[in-house]
Amino acid sequence: xxxxxxxxxxxxxxxxxxxxxxxxxxxxxxxxxxxxxxxxxxxxxxxxxxxxxxxxxxxxxxxxxxxxxxxxxxxxxxxxxxxxxxxxxxxxxxxxxxxxxxxxxxxxxxxxxxxxxxxxxxxxxxxxxxxxxxxxxxxxxxxxxxxxxxxxxxxxxxxxxxxxxxxxxxxxxxxxxxxxxxxxxxxxxxxxxxxxxxxxxxxxxxxxxxxxxxxxxxxxxxxxxxxxxxxxxxxxxxxxxxxxxxxxxxxxxxxxxxxxxxxxxxxxxxxxxxxxxxxxxxxxxxxxxxxxxxxxxxxxxxxxxxxxxxxxxxxxxxxxxxxxxxxxxxxxxxxxxxxxxxxxxxxxxx
Ligand code: FO1
Numbered sequence: 001x002x003x004x005x006x007x008x009x010x011x012x013x014x015x016x017x018x019x020x021x022x023x024x025x026x027x028x029x030x031x032x033x034x035x036x037x038x039x040x041x042x043x044x045x046x047x048x049x050x051x052x053x054x055x056x057x058x059x060x061x062x063x064x065x066x067x068x069x070x071x072x073x074x075x076x077x078x079x080x081x082x083x084x085x086x087x088x089x090x091x092x093x094x095x096x097x098x099x100x101x102x103x104x105x106x107x108x109x110x111x112x113x114x115x116x117x118x119x120x121x122x123x124x125x126x127x128x129x130x131x132x133x134x135x136x137x138x139x140x141x142x143x144x145x146x147x148x149x150x151x152x153x154x155x156x157x158x159x160x161x162x163x164x165x166x167x168x169x170x171x172x173x174x175x176x177x178x179x180x181x182x183x184x185x186x187x188x189x190x191x192x193x194x195x196x197x198x199x200x201x202x203x204x205x206x207x208x209x210x211x212x213x214x215x216x217x218x219x220x221x222x223x224x225x226x227x228x229x230x231x232x233x234x235x236x237x238x239x240x241x242x243x244x245x246x247x248x249x250x251x252x253x254x255x256x257x258x259x260x261x262x263x264x265x266x267x268x269x270x271x272x273x274x275x276x277x278x279x280x281x282x283x284x285x286x287x288x289x290x291x292x293x294x295x296x297x298x299x300x301x302x303x304x305x306x307x308x309x310x311x312x313x314x315x316x317x318x319x320x321x322x323x324x325x326x327x328x329x330x331x332x333x334x335x336x337x338x339x340x341x342x343x344x345x346x347x348x349x350x
Contacts, residue, residue: 012046013045013046013342013343013346014046014220014346015046015220016039016044016045016046016047016048016051016220016221016342017050017051017052017220018051018052018053018054018218018219018220018221019035019047019051019052019053019054019219019220019221019222019223020053020054020055020056020215020216020219020221020222020223020251021035021053021054021055021056021152021222021223021225022056022058022157022222022223022224022225022227022233022236022237022246023055023056023057023058023073023077023225023227023232024057024058024061024073024225024227024228024231024232024233025058025061025072025073025076025077025090025091025227025232026076026090026091026266026267027225027226027227027228027232027258027265027266027267027328028055028057028058028073028076028077028225028226028227028232029076029077029080029081029085029090030080030090030328030334031223031225031226031227031256031328031334031337031338032053032055032077032080032081032152032225033080033081033331033334034328034331034332034333034334034335034337034338035053035223035334035335035338036053036081036151036152037331037332037334037335038334038335038336038338038339039051039053039338041335043332043335043336043338043339044335044338044339044342045339045342045343045346046342046346047342052153053151053152053153054152054153054155054211054215054219055077055150055152055153055154055155056155056156056157056212056215056216056236056242057073057074057077057154057155057156057157057236058073058157058227058231058232058233058235058236059071059073059074059137059156059157059158059162060157060162060163060164060182060200060203060231060232060235061073061164061182061183061231061232062161062162062163063114063163063181063182063183065111065114065116065183066104066109066116067128068116068121068124068125068127068128069124069127069128069131070116070124071127071137071141071156072091072183073232074137074141074154074156075091075092075120075123076090076091077150077152077154078141078144078145078148078150078154079091079092079093079148080150081148081150081151081152082145082147082148082149082150084148090266092115092117092120093117093119093120095119096117096118096119096120097117097118097119098115098117098118099118100116100118100121101115101116101117101118111184111188113187113188114183114187114188123144126140126143126144127140127144130143136159136209136210137156137158137159137209138155138156138159138209138210138211141154141155141156142154153211153215155209155210155211155212155215156209157206157208157209157212157235157236157239157242158206158207158208158209158212158239159207159209159210160202160205160206160207161202161206162200162201162202162203162206162235162239163181163182163200163201163202164181164182164198164199164200164201164231164235165179165180165181165182165198165199165200165201166179166180166181166182166185166195166196166197166198166199166272166275167179167195167196167197167198167199168180168185168189168193168194168195168196169193169194169196177196179199182231185268186267186268191267191268191271194271194274194275195268195271195272195274195275196275197275198230198231198272198275198276200235200238203235203238203239204240206239206240207239207240207241208239208240208241208242208245212239212242212245213241213242213245216242216245216246216249216251217245217248217249217250219249219251220251221251221252221253221254221342221345222246222249222251222252222253222254223253223254223255223256223338223341224253224254224255224256224289224297224298225255225256226256226257226258226265226326226328227258228258228264228267228268228269228272229258229269229273229278229285229288229289230269230272230273230275230276230278231268231272233289237297243297246297247292247295247296247297252299252300252345253292253297253298253299253300253345254298254299254300254301254302254341254342254344254345255286255289255298255300255301255302255341256301256302256326256337256341257282257285257286257301257302257303257304257307257326258285259273259280259281259282259284259285259307260282260303260304260306260307260326260327261304261306261307262280262281263280264280265327265328273285273288281307281310282301282303282304282307282310283303283307283310283313283314283317286298286301286303286314286317286319286321287313287314287317287319289301290317291317291318291319293318294317294318296318298319299319299320299345300319300320300321300322300341300344300345301314301319301320301321302321302322302323302324302326302337302340302341302344303321303322303323303326304323304324304325304326304327305323305324305325305326307323308323311323320344320345322340322344324336324337324340325337
């Protein structure tokens with residue numbers, strides 16, 4: 001029976017002038033690459049090359065090592081979007097050399113298990129010198145980005161020191177456990193031991209870095225990319241004032257699941273989710289963030305097609321949800337994910 005209803009008026013998507021993304025390291029940076037590609041190529045509804053993207057990056061992975069301040073997630077976003085990243089590793093510089101690392105090993109200086117490349121060391125020397133001269137981490141990041149031109153405004157979540165530590169079982173210690181810095185848990189222990197608990201040192205005393213609260217309040221969209229929901233997005237939301245800023249912004253808030261088919265795509269989300277008692281599933285992470293209508297931070301949640309059977313559980317939790325391909329296999333695939341995220345909340349945008 002031919003439909004005689006008038007064709008729906010072609011409603012233009014509302015303009016997407018500003019987007020704010022709460023990002024960890026490798027997964028967040030890869031998502032940002034696709035988002036920028038999608039904006040520049042017109043794939044993202046309402047977006048364009050002029051859309052301003054602000055990244056609020058996790059700094060709780062930061063680590064003082066060999067007298068240098070290393071900021072893995074800030075640097076991974078900066079190098080990735082500035083085209084200096086080593087694509088295979090997902091961190092550190094392309095065309096890297098390791099002479100300083102080899103010399104440190106020759107001196108028997110620990111930790112030998114954490115690789116600082118020669119080119120990367122220059123970044124940490126500039127950062128450490130500027131911090132010691134009294135500049136804030138925000139000012140340092142702005143200065144480093146003048147060279148790298150990432151094409152986004154890159155803000156640390158806080159200028160205060162916040163460091164994630166992980167408690168792991170240790171039969172040799174009287175308490176039966178020991179606490180290691182996140183970098184030791186991830187790099188030396190390869191997250192192969194259970195994370196008993198996640199301790200974010202300095203979290204309660206931290207304040208949002210300049211511009212962060214405004215970037216969340218005065219934007220057209222807030223995105224939680226497929227970063228680690230506990231030690232990346234979780235530590236960003238844990239900065240006092242940040243979770244409330246996301247809850248109360250007039251912009252829609254949409255997230256993309258880092259869990260696909262019951263496990264993380266890379267990293268150690270499964271281990272740290274277990275440590276906070278959250279089931280390792282796309283729906284459980286969406287519910288963990290929570291719907292804003294129920295006091296959480298999300299309006300909508302994208303899951304991979306493999307997890308389409310979890311959509312009703314998300315809708316029961318008050319979330320708009322959709323199942324789309326979520327593997328960031330190339331920039332076009334990631335751009336389509338970003339477009340789906342925008343489209344899912346477009347109706348909610350002014
Ligand atoms: N990850 C590793 O697996 N091994 C390393 O030796 C290593 C060194 C490193 C140096 C600088 C930096 O910015 C990141 C580095 N990472 C290394 C990655 C880092 O552990 C992760 O990127 C984040 O902390 C987790 O997102």
